[in-house]
Amino acid sequence: MSGPAAPPTAGDSIVTPSATVSPSPTQAGKDRLLETLRTQLGAALIGYHDGDDGVVCVRVQFSGYRHAAEIVRAQGIDRLDFITCVDWRDHLTLTLQGYGVENRLQVRLSTRVARDGQEVPTVTDLWSLADWEERETYDQFGLVFAGHPDLRRLLNPDGWEGHPLRKDYVDRVSITRPQYF
Amino acid sequence: MGPNPQMPPDVPERAVPEGDFRAADDVQDFLINIGPHHPGTHGVMRLVTRLDDEKVAGLDVRIGYMHRSLEKIVENRTYPQVIAFTDRTADYLAAMHNDWVYCLAAERLLGISVPERAEYLRVIVTEINRMASHLISIGALGLDTGAPTYFLWCFEARERLVRLLEEICGARLTYVYLRLGGVIYDAPPGWFERVRGALRSVIDEFPSYRKLFHDNYIWHERSKGISTLTPEEALRIGAQGPVLRSTGYRWDLRKDMPYSIYDRFDFDIPVGTTGDVYDRTEVRVDEMIESAKIIQQAIEDIPEGPFLADRIPRIPTPAPGEAYARLESPRGEIGCYLVSDGGPKPYRMKWRGASFHNVAMLPALAVGYTLSDLINIVGTLDPVMGDVDR
Numbered sequence: 232m233s234g235p236a237a238p239p240t241a242g243d244s245i246v247t248p249s250a251t252v253s254p255s256p257t258q259a260g261k262d263r264l265l266e267t268l269r270t271q272l273g274a275a276l277i278g279y280h281d282g283d284d285g286v287v288c289v290r291v292q293f294s295g296y297r298h299a300a301e302i303v304r305a306q307g308i309d310r311l312d313f314i315t316c317v318d319w320r321d322h323l324t325l326t327l328q329g330y331g332v333e334n335r336l337q338v339r340l341s342t343r344v345a346r347d348g349q350e351v352p353t354v355t356d357l358w359s360l361a362d363w364e365e366r367e368t369y370d371q372f373g374l375v376f377a378g379h380p381d382l383r384r385l386l387n388p389d390g391w392e393g394h395p396l397r398k399d400y401v402d403r404v405s406i407t408r409p410q411y412f
Numbered sequence: 413m414g415p416n417p418q419m420p421p422d423v424p425e426r427a428v429p430e431g432d433f434r435a436a437d438d439v440q441d442f443l444i445n446i447g448p449h450h451p452g453t454h455g456v457m458r459l460v461t462r463l464d465d466e467k468v469a470g471l472d473v474r475i476g477y478m479h480r481s482l483e484k485i486v487e488n489r490t491y492p493q494v495i496a497f498t499d500r501t502a503d504y505l506a507a508m509h510n511d512w513v514y515c516l517a518a519e520r521l522l523g524i525s526v527p528e529r530a531e532y533l534r535v536i537v538t539e540i541n542r543m544a545s546h547l548i549s550i551g552a553l554g555l556d557t558g559a560p561t562y563f564l565w566c567f568e569a570r571e572r573l574v575r576l577l578e579e580i581c582g583a584r585l586t587y588v589y590l591r592l593g594g595v596i597y598d599a600p601p602g603w604f605e606r607v608r609g610a611l612r613s614v615i616d617e618f619p620s621y622r623k624l625f626h627d628n629y630i631w632h633e634r635s636k637g638i639s640t641l642t643p644e645e646a647l648r649i650g651a652q653g654p655v656l657r658s659t660g661y662r663w664d665l666r667k668d669m670p671y672s673i674y675d676r677f678d679f680d681i682p683v684g685t686t687g688d689v690y691d692r693t694e695v696r697v698d699e700m701i702e703s704a705k706i707i708q709q710a711i712e713d714i715p716e717g718p719f720l721a722d723r724i725p726r727i728p729t730p731a732p733g734e735a736y737a738r739l740e741s742p743r744g745e746i747g748c749y750l751v752s753d754g755g756p757k758p759y760r761m762k763w764r765g766a767s768f769h770n771v772a773m774l775p776a777l778a779v780g781y782t783l784s785d786l787i788n789i790v791g792t793l794d795p796v797m798g799d800v801d802r
Contacts, residue, residue, distance in 0.1 A: 282736075283736065284520065288734075312764055315760075387476060
């Protein structure tokens with residue numbers, strides 16, 4: 232993750248729109264999204280910052296993930312880019328990104344998940360494409376999505392052992408070449 | 413069933429066991445397995461189809477037969493080495509687009525800026541690649557519907573475009589032409605003129621394609637009104653690219669969220685009306701004409717200058733961070749999400765394949781239509797299994 236984002240403090244205004252120029256749909260959508268997240272999530276909102284290419288990166292507590300996804304969806308983020316994980320060896324980071332066709336607002340929502348034993352609430356009812364994205368994440372990382380209608384392996388065969396994109400996965404037919412540097 | 417009175421008595425009983433082999437009247441559904449090695453699936457995809465009479469009542473799409481774990485491979489390669497994998501392992505019919513989306517994400521992560529001439533060359537080669545890819549797509553529909561001549565015509569036209577790409581980078585399918593910070597070769601002398609000539613010859617053939625295939629009565633019967641979509645439905649199921657545009661919804665990342673230099677060109681976004689199989693094909697044909705327009709403008713405007721940024725380290729190491737880039741590939745939106753931990757290799761890459769999401773919405777498109785329509789619907793999604801399975 233790029234740099235810790237400071238938690239919002241009281242009176243912390245994200246952007247002060249210019250008095251003469253009315254804010255663009257993207258800017259207005261962003262202000263409204265962050266305002267809603269702050270008021271509704273409360274302490275579950277860890278922080279937010281502007282990422283690459285104007286993406287609004289929002290970090291939430293695990294307990295607020297589902298609620299935050301509902302807020303993001305309700306704010307017009309109707310196109311899902313991806314759902315994936317990053318394995319940081321001691322924990323996983325679950326990341327969800329999407330954008331809105333109306334306001335062109337891009338949002339990246341991430342939360343910290345334990346490597347084992349923590350079930351993530353599904354978002355398949357919010358974005359239909361989340362169905363296969365969550366199946367792939369389950370397949371590759373072993374993250375169980377509670378409430379998913381059909382949580383099977385997707386890319387690996389049904390009887391496959393282990394979850395290949397975890398950093399500690401050992402490939403039995405290892406084709407990984409040695410490091411050169 | 414007793415013995416057949418018409419048969420002579422010395423003929424032995426049939427070897428099949430006793431029993432009534434017709435389905436009972438109240439049992440309507442049965443399963444048909446299509447693939448993984450079926451020409452109609454355009455690759456190794458398995459469709460477990462539940463049929464109600466002739467109609468598809470349920471569909472379970474099984475993928476992964478060509479899974480090579482691009483994302484794991486990439487974690488063991490340096491940033492410049494990845495380009496060789498993105499165009500082989502992902503969507504190999506539009507390899508330039510894959511390389512470009514990776515380069516966009518990696519350049520964003522590394523803070524590399526691309527020279528002006530390289531941007532134009534990238535636009536030209538990707539649009540040529542888009543035309544080549546669309547020609548395969550509509551030609552393969554001809555193959556699916558019993559018009560192999562049309563496929564060969566399209567393939568021959570594609571050949572002229574692929575020759576251009578071969579001339580500029582030496583490869584016909586897996587180009588590895590884009591590099592971090594630009595492109596690897598400049599255009600050879602006279603190449604732009606040959607591009608113009610090839611484009612003209614391909615576009616001039618479209619009226620004869622129309623006579624052969626697009627205005628054919630059989631094709632109309634097989635395509636019109638099949639798998640219709642409204643824009644609202646299309647957005648709900650996550651349609652993208654030509655499938656979304658065929659419904660009449662004008663959405664193209666090149667126009668709506670412009671990347672690179674696409675805001676400098678004047679081109680239209682062709683849309684359909686009903687979103688059926690016919691419209692999806694027509695949208696692709698019109699898109700090729702628009703691509704040709706973009707290429708013409710890019711050739712006119714291309715500036716002189718360097719085509720590869722200076723001082724790109726051989727093994728670049730970005731600061732810890734993340735970057736995402738998306739662009740409009742022939743099949744829809746593709747994206748690349750890169751996470752760096754400050755090392756020389758990507759800590760994690762997530763590939764968002766257009767075909768992956770297209771195939772994911774196949775049940776929503778195909779249920780309710782007949783089994784023979786299913787093959788056409790798969791064809792209009794234009795799935796490249798390399799992009800689905802990665």
